[in-house]
Amino acid sequence: MKRFFKFILKGILYFFVFTxxxxxxxxWVPVPATSLMVxxxxxxxxxxxxxxxxxxxxxxxxxxxxxxxxxxSEDQNFQKHNGFDYEAIEKAIQNNKKGKRLRGASTISQQxxxxxxxxxxxxxxxxxxxxxxxxxxxxxxxKERIMEVYLNSIEMGKGIYGxxxxxxxxxxxxxxxxxxxxxxAIAAVLPNPLRYKANPxxxxxxxxxxxxxxxxxxxxPYKY
Numbered sequence: 001m002k003r004f005f006k007f008i009l010k011g012i013l014y015f016f017v018f019t020x021x022x023x024x025x026x027x028w029v030p031v032p033a034t035s036l037m038v039x040x041x042x043x044x045x046x047x048x049x050x051x052x053x054x055x056x057x058x059x060x061x062x063x064x065x066x067x068x069x070x071x072x073s074e075d076q077n078f079q080k081h082n083g084f085d086y087e088a089i090e091k092a093i094q095n096n097k098k099g100k101r102l103r104g105a106s107t108i109s110q111q112x113x114x115x116x117x118x119x120x121x122x123x124x125x126x127x128x129x130x131x132x133x134x135x136x137x138x139x140x141x142x143k144e145r146i147m148e149v150y151l152n153s154i155e156m157g158k159g160i161y162g163x164x165x166x167x168x169x170x171x172x173x174x175x176x177x178x179x180x181x182x183x184x185a186i187a188a189v190l191p192n193p194l195r196y197k198a199n200p201x202x203x204x205x206x207x208x209x210x211x212x213x214x215x216x217x218x219x220x221p222y223k224y
Contacts, residue, residue, distance in 0.1 A: 023136045030056040053165040059148040065183035072215035073187040075108040083109040083138035112150040144224035170198040184212040
């Protein structure tokens with residue numbers, strides 16, 4: 001029994017050491033790929049498989065409009081919270097209790113933790129690990145680094161990951177040259193990038209894009 005508990009304690013210790021070092025590594029090193037990229041690749045029929053499009057860019061080479069667009073679209077309290085938006089979680093619970101359309105409350109920090117360190121899914125294990133990794137990146141990274149990793153790792157179309165790949169695919173230009181409306185269009189597809197197109201935009205995406213642009217005006221300048 002003693003050996004068993006010793007083995008469990010060692011396993012827990014190794015887990016903490018490994019995950020903390022992993023998070024610290026990505027504090028400075030670009031993320032080369034995520035589990036979602038690999039999963040999506042193998043979901044395709046073998047004869048149609050194409051390697052994903054992903055081109056890491058420093059945050060200085062991504063249009064500030066895109067930073068602002070995803071904040072306004074996905075997480076308007078990004079710069080204030082510690083990784084979890086408790087007010088949004090409460091609203092989501094109330095909304096779902098009323099039988100309305102299911103609504104999530106994941107912050108940009110949570111999405112970053114999930115995209116970079118975990119896998120898609122809704123199990124309690126995956127959700128618990130998401131909380132743990134969100135705590136780690138909020139503790140060990142700056143908000144600017146979280147945004148940089150998020151903008152370089154998020155799925156933005158079929159086989160398209162990150163701001164540079166999305167910008168080239170949807171608008172044939174570098175991410176640093178995106179204007180306000182183009183940035184809003186990319187942010188508008190994030191809830192379901194496999195279904196929606198940033199360009200040409202459907203009436204739904206156009207409406208969502210217009211809302212994001214208005215939010216960008218209201219939100220105003222920001223600093224990390």
